[in-house]
Amino acid sequence: MFTSPTPFIPVDEEELIAQAWTIFRKDPAELLGLDDAQAIRVRGTLVLNVDVFDESTDWLPGMALSDVGWRAVVAGVSDVLVKGAKPLGILLAVGLPEDLVEASRELFTGVAEACEELGVKVWGGDLGASELLYVSVTAVGVAERLISRRGARPGDVLMIAGHEVLTPAAYALLLKGAKPCKEAGEALRAAFRPKLVKPEFWLEVLDSVTASIDDSDGLALTLHRLAEASRVRLVVETLPLSHALVRCAEEWGLDPLELALYGGGEEYNFVFTVEKEREDEVLERARKHGVKAWRVGRVEEGGGVYVEGLGEVERRGWLHFKPDNWGSAPSRVVNSPTHPA
Template identity: 30%
Template sequence: MDERAALRMLDTALPSAGDDAAVVDGQVVTTDMLHDATDFPDGTTRYTAGWRSVGASLSDVAAMGAEATSAVAVYAAPEFDESELLDFVAGASDVCESVDAAYVGGDLDQHVEFTVATTALGETEDPVLRSGAEPGDAVCVTGALGRSGAGFRYFQRWQDDGDEAALERANDLFQFPPRVAAGGALAEYASSMMDSSDGLARSLHQIAEASDCGVAIDSDRLPVHDGIEAVAMDAEDRLELTTFFGEDFELVLTVPAADLDAAQAACPIPLTKVGDVTEPGPADATEQPALTMDGAALPDRGYTHGGD
């Protein structure tokens, strides 16, 4: 089974799971694992790997509306190279510093493939879950979509042509900013929230499933990262990179319509309304899909560890 199927299977065994992070007595904890073959394209520097790995867990803290406090990582590789290891720690430390958290170490292990497992901690007394969306709420996203898709295309350009400028741009795009400050500012207003690590479409399906609702999205409203224009082949490809590619680590949230203006004013980065929460729709969604984009069914498709 793939990652999504395995998570559904575990729902019964772990009834308290299902959000971006667990919350125990006001402490948020989350863990992630990234692999060379699936998460770090050829050309990814160890600095970028450190930033991106720890940033992925910090993004989960952000999605709970929590304040990030610290992070650790397990660094596993076939052998330990001094410069690579120091670069990794520098990236991990810098991404923590960017959200006023501390990188406090971790563990080393030898493994056949470069692999990183990270854990981040945070604090909140009022976490935002995926299960609070109500019909009539606005569907919003922070920042812009398609950053990682654009970065992946730049990595491909370097691999194909040896373009060093493309490699530098790729690594820069992969060093995404975890939206901890935005998550904290939006916690007061959001009825549901998660990050877009699996892509916008899949995130919306996960919120809809948790909240028992539908969603209607307008593709013309999607905020597109400026890196997309130089790599997208056409409008269809641009939509693919912004909606389904995933790994953007923006926040996807719902906000009661009456609170939208206040939420946008409070958010330290652009907060864009891209659609509305609707009724869940009939059990047989073949006649009336519960999740739509531009009036057509929105596929439950996005990034998945271990297969599609």
């Protein structure tokens, strides 16, 4: 358990790093300790990913610094895990504006909480001054069997593991000006502190998985990327829509399915395909581990993404450098040492 963070005393870089290490739990398997680089012995295929949180595009209104740390870790580890690797540790690079130095304990506490949840360690990294906050996470894992986006074949089953689609409701509230709905709290919690599929479940079902991707840029775009990489057609039969998303969409006069497909991002559900004869086995293992998983469609010959009975799904979602996305997440304004707004 992590106690409520108290502000750091203003210090220089070396002292701030030393204070951060009072929060992180060192990995006894790391060989160099606090040094110029980090080293660890591994057996298997090394899988790495870099993901950056930038306050100008990624900081949602109302998100606390601890949520920033949590999400940065989840984003990096998700890409490593979904490729079939057991996550081992992260390298953390942080650029801190002067007005956030005292509150940085909250940021590091969020990082530590996510690492504990996912069973990974902080190995080292870099810390410096910056005009805007950025948090870069390099996640490292080891795989015995890699799962790419390219392996889906006609006849496979399309599945989702994680949780019901929920964060599009939060994005509508925070970034699109939708009026508050009764289920808003659940959606906001999911957006601020996304949960990953349990690693122990995912690593256990890898032998059944033919292709995989995490949903971090919107469900429609995620499905298209999987279809394109595998050169197949994905037919969506159903989607696990959360009660909160459906209720909010109804209050806003929106189609819940359209909101789920086009309104989200950073859901971090795993979207994957399995051989048809392995479907029941995957669902049974999900139940054993307390993981929610659903069959949501099938793989056919051809191309594109379709919803059964409704037609083709547009290829759109979150893309950096797209004109509509510049500045969509407003920069934070610090109201207190611990809670940006």
